[in-house]
Amino acid sequence: MDENKEEEKMEDMMNDASDTRHASSKKEDTKQKKESKSTKSEALRTKEKPKKETKAEKKGDKKKQLAKVEDPWETLKFVLMTEKCVRQIELKNEITFIARRGATKKDIADAFETVFETRVHHVKTVIDQKGRKKAYIRLAESGQAGEIAIKLGII
Numbered sequence: 665m666d667e668n669k670e671e672e673k674m675e676d677m678m679n680d681a682s683d684t685r686h687a688s689s690k691k692e693d694t695k696q697k698k699e700s701k702s703t704k705s706e707a708l709r710t711k712e713k714p715k716k717e718t719k720a721e722k723k724g725d726k727k728k729q730l731a732k733v734e735d736p737w738e739t740l741k742f743v744l745m746t747e748k749c750v751r752q753i754e755l756k757n758e759i760t761f762i763a764r765r766g767a768t769k770k771d772i773a774d775a776f777e778t779v780f781e782t783r784v785h786h787v788k789t790v791i792d793q794k795g796r797k798k799a800y801i802r803l804a805e806s807g808q809a810g811e812i813a814i815k816l817g818i819i
Contacts, residue, residue: 736775739767744798745818753819756802757809763789763799772799782808 743749744760752758763772773784783804790798803809813819 736779739764739771739775740779740799743816743818750813750818752800753809753813757806758800758802759809759812761799761801763797765791765795765797767797767799769799772801776801780812782812 741762741764744762746760749760752760761772761776767775769787769789772789773787776782776784776787785802785804787802788800790800792798803812810819
């Protein structure tokens with residue numbers, strides 16, 4: 665029996681030793697994992713990530729690009745010559761142009777003023793069924809639309 669007890673003690677000691685060895689190796693493994701995670705997270709934190717643009721910044725960039733259009737004839741594509749447009753020239757002092765789809769009212773007014781060197785009272789814009797942008801440009805001085813229409817060869 666003494667031999668059995670001794671064998672049991674030996675087995676218990678062996679199991680305890682292996683348990684402590686496994687426990688210590690598990691602790692070391694968890695330490696290594698934590699260290700590797702921390703170094704990865706530090707590496708990620710130290711890398712500069714490209715900033716994502718917000719919607720407002722994107723819109724601002726588009727407006728800047730639109731404002732950079734130097735040639736006014738890129739904004740004002742061509743004058744519209746229909747019976748209705750000729751009537752508006754005579755009655756309302758208004759000229760109708762087809763403008764670039766992305767152009768704002770201010771862009772259209774600025775382009776018109778630079779080309780024809782006259783003041784614009786206001787601009788109305790409409791997207792027609794063909795997908796074109798019509799710009800109804802009312803001039804500040806009366807009779808000015810007729811003079812410009814004559815220069816353009818509409819009347």
